[in-house]
Amino acid sequence: MLGHVAYLALCAVLALSVTNRNFTGTEGALVTLGMIGTWRYSWAFVNFVRAQLYTRRVYPRARRRAEAAYAARPAPAHAYFMVTTFKIEPGVTTRVYDSIFAAAGASRGGATIVASVVDAADLRVIRDLWEARRHDMPQVKLVIDRIPGSGKRDAIARSLRLLRRESPTSRDVLVLVFVDGDSCVPLDIVERAAPFFTDPRMGALTTDEQVEIPEPLFRDWFKLRFTQCQMMMSSMAYGGRVLTLTGRMSVFRADLATDPTFIAQVQSDHIDHWRLGRVNFLTGDDKSTWYWLLSRGFRMTYLPDVHSLSMESQPMPGFFESAFALMRRWFGNMLRTNGRALALGPRRIGTFTWWSILDQRMSIWTTLIGPIAILLTAIFVTPAVIPAYIAWIMFTRYLFCWALSTFRGGGFPIVYAPLLYFGQISGAAIKSYALFRLDQQKWTRQAASSAKAALPLGARLRAASSTYMHALALGWLTLGVLLLTGIL
Numbered sequence: 001m002l003g004h005v006a007y008l009a010l011c012a013v014l015a016l017s018v019t020n021r022n023f024t025g026t027e028g029a030l031v032t033l034g035m036i037g038t039w040r041y042s043w044a045f046v047n048f049v050r051a052q053l054y055t056r057r058v059y060p061r062a063r064r065r066a067e068a069a070y071a072a073r074p075a076p077a078h079a080y081f082m083v084t085t086f087k088i089e090p091g092v093t094t095r096v097y098d099s100i101f102a103a104a105g106a107s108r109g110g111a112t113i114v115a116s117v118v119d120a121a122d123l124r125v126i127r128d129l130w131e132a133r134r135h136d137m138p139q140v141k142l143v144i145d146r147i148p149g150s151g152k153r154d155a156i157a158r159s160l161r162l163l164r165r166e167s168p169t170s171r172d173v174l175v176l177v178f179v180d181g182d183s184c185v186p187l188d189i190v191e192r193a194a195p196f197f198t199d200p201r202m203g204a205l206t207t208d209e210q211v212e213i214p215e216p217l218f219r220d221w222f223k224l225r226f227t228q229c230q231m232m233m234s235s236m237a238y239g240g241r242v243l244t245l246t247g248r249m250s251v252f253r254a255d256l257a258t259d260p261t262f263i264a265q266v267q268s269d270h271i272d273h274w275r276l277g278r279v280n281f282l283t284g285d286d287k288s289t290w291y292w293l294l295s296r297g298f299r300m301t302y303l304p305d306v307h308s309l310s311m312e313s314q315p316m317p318g319f320f321e322s323a324f325a326l327m328r329r330w331f332g333n334m335l336r337t338n339g340r341a342l343a344l345g346p347r348r349i350g351t352f353t354w355w356s357i358l359d360q361r362m363s364i365w366t367t368l369i370g371p372i373a374i375l376l377t378a379i380f381v382t383p384a385v386i387p388a389y390i391a392w393i394m395f396t397r398y399l400f401c402w403a404l405s406t407f408r409g410g411g412f413p414i415v416y417a418p419l420l421y422f423g424q425i426s427g428a429a430i431k432s433y434a435l436f437r438l439d440q441q442k443w444t445r446q447a448a449s450s451a452k453a454a455l456p457l458g459a460r461l462r463a464a465s466s467t468y469m470h471a472l473a474l475g476w477l478t479l480g481v482l483l484l485t486g487i488l
Contacts (some may be wrong), residue, residue: 003414007398014391018384026385028486029377036369043359048403051234055304063195067080069393070195070367076109077194080112080166080184080254082159084116084152090183092311093125095433099184101133101140107190108250110139116147116155153285157267160258168254172373175252183248184309186198203298204289206242206250207306217415218314221323224416225423230304230407237302239352244334245300247286249308251274256293271336273438274460275469284333284439291337296348322452331436332441334360365477367428371483380487389400397421436470
């Protein structure tokens with residue numbers, strides 16, 4: 001509470017330090033910020049209202065209908081769990097597989113687990129856990145697939161081909177749970193997820209995420225992001241399609257996820273770019289699965305009351321370098337799929353879904369307009385706009401965090417407000433960088449990348465053209481801001 005009081009007091013002091021006469025000549029900047037702010041806050045308000053309607057009205061009714069339809073079926077769902085594990089700490093692997101074995105054992109229709117394993121140490125841990133539990137779970141089958149370390153996409157494809165041998169069909173409710181090797185699944189995941197697949201239009205669903213992280217600031221940043229996801233996922237689910245199927249844990253209709261074209265897209269997804277040529281996807285398998293379902297008209301929903309648990313840690317020594325590395329991967333994945341999703345058109349995927357995908361690109365530039373306008377005004381007109389802008393940012397982000405906290409309950413730590421602004425500005429800057437470098441991909445904790453070491457001439461020319469295009473875009477944006485604010 002003391003932190004909140006001090007924060008709001010500082011906000012008030014900054015606001016009161018600026019008088020009206022300090023704003024002479026800044027009218028253009030204020031009008032520009034007002035227009036952009038009205039647009040962005042209106043969009044946030046629309047998503048907030050939709051999310052509240054979904055979590056409080058639409059979702060409870062949908063769950064009741066789905067559970068009634070599921071109870072009327074003659075047999076419960078058989079569950080398939082697909083887990084990819086690559087050099088995870090033994091303690092984490094133990095917790096993850098304990099949760100998977102428990103959830104598989106709780107599946108009334110039985111379960112099949114396929115574990116893709118590269119490292120021998122992971123293999124030993126999984127086998128020991130299985131041997132200790134197998135006699136209590138006669139309805140559960142474990143398949144361990146020892147694979148070469150050729151990448152997560154290859155691992156997923158191999159696992160799906162193994163599951164395809166089980167011949168899942170659309171006549172039964174068969175669910176396939178995708179699980180990352182550092183994520184624990186809830187005990188009742190099958191019972192909570194399977195009812196939604198009684199709707200033949202439902203292709204997949206994803207769930208809320210919780211996290212365990214030892215580093216305090218990194219933990220707060222992740223928790224804030226997951227709270228933002230709770231709102232946006234709920235808003236999108238209100239219209240029947242979410243914008244991502246998180247790779248940590250999502251659930252798919254098994255007969256769709258074992259379709260040969262689905263498997264081929266996961267394994268060998270790519271885009272053909274006018275300047276960069278063919279870009280083969282290294283990361284972002286969750287975007288590939290999402291796009292396959294989106295392009296075929298399937299519904300995808302969100303379960304706000306079902307929670308997976310991820311065990312994370314800072315991939316690098318510092319908070320900022322860790323956050324930047326993760327955002328480069330996340331936003332690169334999003335932008336590589338964003339363009340082709342837009343090309344599907346609003347009639348095919350729904351107007352709100354299409355507009356939300358378009359907004360992912362527009363928000364890159366609208367977010368950057370504010371700080372650019374203030375910086376230019378401070379340089380060419382008066383620096384008095386800076387404390388006023390800081391006060392405005394502090395106040396609006398505090399209100400936004402308060403609104404977000406209504407989805408979790410229990411308030412929020414005051415560090416959320418500056419972390420929110422950090423995420424918005426650094427996120428927009430990194431998105432603008434990634435937008436012109438869609439060919440650059442890298443796992444956060446692995447040395448794999450699509451282009452490193454000595455580059456051939458063609459690759460160097462493409463990299464130079466990316467820098468040129470990025471600089472040109474930022475230059476045009478700055479020129480536009482100069483004109484809008486009346487400085488030029």
